[in-house]
Amino acid sequence: MGRRAKNKQDIPLPLEFERNSGKTTAGLRNKLKFLTNKKSDSKKPNHKSDPEHNKRKVVDPTPQITKKLKQSGKFESWDDVELASDDNEEQEMLDGSEGEYSSEEISKKSDDDSDSEVEENDDSESDNEEEEQVEEEPTTLVEEHEEEESDVEEEEENEGEKKILFGSDSEEEVEENDSEDSAAGDSFDGSDEDARDSYGSDSESDEETTFGGMEKQSKKLLKQQKILEEESALELAEGGENVPELDENELFELPSEDQLVMEEQGMKDMKTVQMRIQEINNVLNNFARLKQPGKTRLDYINQLKSDLQFVYGYNEFLISKLIEIFTISELLEFLEANEVPRPITIRVNTIKTKRKHLAQALIKRGVNLDVISGKWSKVGLTIYESPVPIGATPEYMSGMYMIQSASSFLPVLALNPQPNEKVLDMSAAPGGKSTYVAALMQNTGIVFVNDANKDRTRALVANIHRLGVTNTVVSNYDGREFPKVMGGFDRVLLDAPCSGTGVISKDPSVKTNKSEDDFTMLTQLQKELLLSAIDSATANNTSDSGIIVYSTCSITVDEDEAVVNYALTKRPNVKLVDTGIAFGKNGFTSFRGKHFHPSLNLTKRFYPHTNNMDGFFVAKFKKISNKIPTKN
Numbered sequence: 001m002g003r004r005a006k007n008k009q010d011i012p013l014p015l016e017f018e019r020n021s022g023k024t025t026a027g028l029r030n031k032l033k034f035l036t037n038k039k040s041d042s043k044k045p046n047h048k049s050d051p052e053h054n055k056r057k058v059v060d061p062t063p064q065i066t067k068k069l070k071q072s073g074k075f076e077s078w079d080d081v082e083l084a085s086d087d088n089e090e091q092e093m094l095d096g097s098e099g100e101y102s103s104e105e106i107s108k109k110s111d112d113d114s115d116s117e118v119e120e121n122d123d124s125e126s127d128n129e130e131e132e133q134v135e136e137e138p139t140t141l142v143e144e145h146e147e148e149e150s151d152v153e154e155e156e157e158n159e160g161e162k163k164i165l166f167g168s169d170s171e172e173e174v175e176e177n178d179s180e181d182s183a184a185g186d187s188f189d190g191s192d193e194d195a196r197d198s199y200g201s202d203s204e205s206d207e208e209t210t211f212g213g214m215e216k217q218s219k220k221l222l223k224q225q226k227i228l229e230e231e232s233a234l235e236l237a238e239g240g241e242n243v244p245e246l247d248e249n250e251l252f253e254l255p256s257e258d259q260l261v262m263e264e265q266g267m268k269d270m271k272t273v274q275m276r277i278q279e280i281n282n283v284l285n286n287f288a289r290l291k292q293p294g295k296t297r298l299d300y301i302n303q304l305k306s307d308l309q310f311v312y313g314y315n316e317f318l319i320s321k322l323i324e325i326f327t328i329s330e331l332l333e334f335l336e337a338n339e340v341p342r343p344i345t346i347r348v349n350t351i352k353t354k355r356k357h358l359a360q361a362l363i364k365r366g367v368n369l370d371v372i373s374g375k376w377s378k379v380g381l382t383i384y385e386s387p388v389p390i391g392a393t394p395e396y397m398s399g400m401y402m403i404q405s406a407s408s409f410l411p412v413l414a415l416n417p418q419p420n421e422k423v424l425d426m427s428a429a430p431g432g433k434s435t436y437v438a439a440l441m442q443n444t445g446i447v448f449v450n451d452a453n454k455d456r457t458r459a460l461v462a463n464i465h466r467l468g469v470t471n472t473v474v475s476n477y478d479g480r481e482f483p484k485v486m487g488g489f490d491r492v493l494l495d496a497p498c499s500g501t502g503v504i505s506k507d508p509s510v511k512t513n514k515s516e517d518d519f520t521m522l523t524q525l526q527k528e529l530l531l532s533a534i535d536s537a538t539a540n541n542t543s544d545s546g547i548i549v550y551s552t553c554s555i556t557v558d559e560d561e562a563v564v565n566y567a568l569t570k571r572p573n574v575k576l577v578d579t580g581i582a583f584g585k586n587g588f589t590s591f592r593g594k595h596f597h598p599s600l601n602l603t604k605r606f607y608p609h610t611n612n613m614d615g616f617f618v619a620k621f622k623k624i625s626n627k628i629p630t631k632n
């Protein structure tokens with residue numbers, strides 16, 4: 001038993017997107033527009049303020065953990081925690097960031113994560129300029145987005161992946177999967193539940209981490225998916241939606257002032273606006289040929305923003321942020337993908353079972369499932385349909401799996417924790433990633449799992465117990481203080497609180513609940529936490545140690561590349577290294593006139609419309625020296 005997962009470099013592309021496409025059909029889109037226009041009422045961030053969250057406290061030090069700690073030789077007694085906090089000379093480095101604000105304040109913002117794709121879409125260079133461009137350039141509003149090469153061949157992805165068919169109770173089919181699955185089971189890929197949430201998306205994540213909540217959540221998702229599929233099929237059979245086909249050569253005129261006034265008075269028709277979005281996209285893509293005399297690119301973009309807000313229900317601030325990231329065509333794909341739930345995925349808990357055994361057990365219960373395609377995960381299963389709530393099966397309750405979005409596997413794969421190491425998960429609740437880390441370490445070594453929100457640490461503890469994880473210590477510190485508490489970690493994961501722009505399909509309230517001020521506070525917190533994460537790790541001579549992984553379930557550059565770039569400038573003792581994940585797009589190396597360190601192209605972005613996963617960002621650092629920077 002217990003072969004460790006092989007090197008995860010070159011994890012191939014997922015195939016899931018092809019089969020279970022996130023693209024909406026024409027008919028479905030009308031339905032989605034309708035849904036979108038409802039003001040989002042769900043999952044308002046619900047973080048209660050927790051006056052105790054800054055107190056240093058080690059929760060739940062069971063005798064078993066204490067024994068393991070002592071055996072590891074890295075820990076003498078529980079007093080060490082406090083001692084380390086007092087003695088740690090790295091503590092001064094903590095205060096190196098600008099601005100102070102409480103976690104509670106940030107907790108009011110929320111979010112989540114997940115997804116995967118098959119093909120890499122080409123990015124085009126952005127040109128957010130008003131001046132007229134030579135025609136036929138794709139319309140992008142950002143300056144540069146370098147792309148990774150997609151080097152995975154579909155043939156290879158398909159090879160040997162016999163699917164476990166939906167509703168099939170044939171054990172033979174499952175057995176056919178054994179060759180791959182047994183490798184999966186034998187190699188100790190862990191599992192974790194993916195109730196990812198960005199920041200205070202308590203409403204969702206906490207809901208998912210309780211038994212009743214899980215049951216409700218999974219029922220809701222499955223039902224939603226089924227309704228959408230049925231309606232889509234019906235509408236297609238009826239001839240699709242009634243938005244007319246676009247004539248790409250027909251001249252289009254922006255609405256007159258009178259028209260706009262009428263629209264403002266409520267005379268706005270969904271189909272007209274949908275059509276206009278397509279028209280504007282077409283003009284922007286063929287600007288020199290199709291532009292209206294006297295109109296600038298910006299005129300079209302402003303109208304587009306207003307129309308996108310109307311159709312998809314985002315606030316102006318967020319639409320403006322998103323329009324900077326994508327070409328218009330890609331933005332439309334992204335917005336559409338956010339209207340469709342991502343596939344439900346689970347992570348097999350290899351501490352308790354193997355994927356083939358769990359798949360067999362669930363299939364016997366009538367669950368329609370498949371392995372997560374693309375061979376990049378050996379512990380993931382996609383659930384297509386289930387007659388029983390997937391969060392309430394005996395297998396779930398006995399800890400054989402975690403309900404977890406596919407993209408939240410990725411930071412842990414990048415972290416690549418090894419048995420017997422000392423690892424820190426700095427913002428860990430409700431523990432989807434922590435428990436995966438623990439499983440990859442085969443329940444050896446020690447994982448300090450911390451979260452500033454005390455309420456959320458309860459869900460974390462519950463998941464740790466359910467999954468049979470025995471190598472963790474749960475703590476409740478503000479992560480920015482962690483270097484004062486303890487250092488010397490081989491690996492540190494910072495799955496940061498974020499705005500949740502990658503998980504809008506799970507939490508539509510993100511469309512409207514973020515303002516510029518929220519972003520300013522959030523990005524400041526992210527920067528401070530990342531410096532703390534770096535300061536908590538220890539560089540040593542081994543090639544794959546002293547690792548820090550920074551991840552968010554947000555796709556805004558402010559929360560991703562800009563934070564990583566900031567850390568590179570403040571901590572010259574780290575460098576970015578390859579994440580080992582072969583799919584996704586490379587991070588931006590420049591954005592809207594700002595230039596980041598060229599190594600930012602080693603970071604990875606994942607999008608719902610291209611990867612059929614929640615939007616996600618992953619950066620992997622290696623600490624090259626323990627020299628403490630002189631200034632923060």
Ligand SMILES: C[S@@+](CC[C@H](N)C(=O)[O-])C[C@H]1O[C@@H](n2cnc3c(N)ncnc32)[C@H](O)[C@@H]1O
Nearest residue numbers: 197198427428429430431432433452453479495
């Ligand atoms: C994206 S969620 C983490 C999800 C978790 N990694 C998982 O996979 O289940 C972000 C977490 O950061 C926590 N958090 C917010 N501010 C923090 C701080 N200053 N220090 C540590 N954790 C913080 C939140 O309570 C929240 O649980």
